[in-house]
Amino acid sequence: MIEEQFEQAVAQLNESLNLAKVDNILKPVLMAGMKRGYIDAHLAVFAEVENINPEEQTAEWVDRAEKFATDNFVTLEKVAQKNASDLYAQIKSMLSEEYHEITHHNHDKIGQANVVMPYFNGWFLGAYYAYIALFTQMQSAQGTVSPTETQEIAKAASDRAEKEVEVERRKFNNRPIYRQSMLQEMLAAL
Numbered sequence: 001m002i003e004e005q006f007e008q009a010v011a012q013l014n015e016s017l018n019l020a021k022v023d024n025i026l027k028p029v030l031m032a033g034m035k036r037g038y039i040d041a042h043l044a045v046f047a048e049v050e051n052i053n054p055e056e057q058t059a060e061w062v063d064r065a066e067k068f069a070t071d072n073f074v075t076l077e078k079v080a081q082k083n084a085s086d087l088y089a090q091i092k093s094m095l096s097e098e099y100h101e102i103t104h105h106n107h108d109k110i111g112q113a114n115v116v117m118p119y120f121n122g123w124f125l126g127a128y129y130a131y132i133a134l135f136t137q138m139q140s141a142q143g144t145v146s147p148t149e150t151q152e153i154a155k156a157a158s159d160r161a162e163k164e165v166e167v168e169r170r171k172f173n174n175r176p177i178y179r180q181s182m183l184q185e186m187l188a189a190l
Contacts, residue, residue: 002180002187007112009190014109022102023095025110025190026118030091031080032189033122035073036182037165040123041130042069044164049138069130076129087129094121116172119186124165131157 013025046065047057079085098114106114135153139145145153171178 002183006115006183006187009187010110010112010115013190017108017110019099019103019108022099022110023092026095026098026115027091028189029115029186030094030118030122030125031077032185033119034076034080034126035070035122036185037123037126037128037161037168038073038076038130039066039069039126040164040168041127041161042066042072042134045131045134072133073126076126087125090125091122094118094125115186115190119182119189120165120169120172123168124161127161127164128157131160 043057043062043065046052046068047054052061076087079087080091082088095118098118101117102108102110102114132153135157136145136150139149139153168178168182172182173179
């Protein structure tokens with residue numbers, strides 16, 4: 001049912017599609033993915049630091065961790081709006097890729113994949129920036145963070161976010177319950 005709603009929503013977008021507004025249509029989807037990636041990264045790191053297995057995570061623990069992440073995501077959202085920020089440039093680049101895909105390969109129509117990809121691109125960005133913040137905080141607790149360590153943290157954050165987003169994509173492709181949940185988030189953002 002949710003997949004039919006998603007298909008209909010994408011078809012509806014194309015009925016009155018103004019190509020100049022593609023970024024405005026897809027950016028909320030990317031931001032929803034970014035928020036989910038940011039929260040998921042916090043959950044993963046908190047669980048590791050506290051040595052809590054997934055089956056031991058109570059609803060209260062998850063709610064508390066998600067609230068912390070959500071409260072901190074507000075800052076990342078503000079950075080995403082600043083034209084001079086790296087994050088803003090990364091978002092624009094990702095949205096430009098989708099625009100190119102739509103105009104050069106999809107005959108000026110948004111396909112379902114053009115909605116799904118920004119979600120996962122956003123998921124990666126959210127996880128990446130969360131891991132950088134969390135890894136930096138953990139390193140700072142041991143003393144000052146050198147420029148070399150900053151580069152190592154960025155590399156570790158990127159590697160981990162890439163690995164985790166691939167896991168999320170596999171879940172999306174292979175597990176209907178995950179797919180439905182993610183499609184619901186995408187629909188809510190459209």
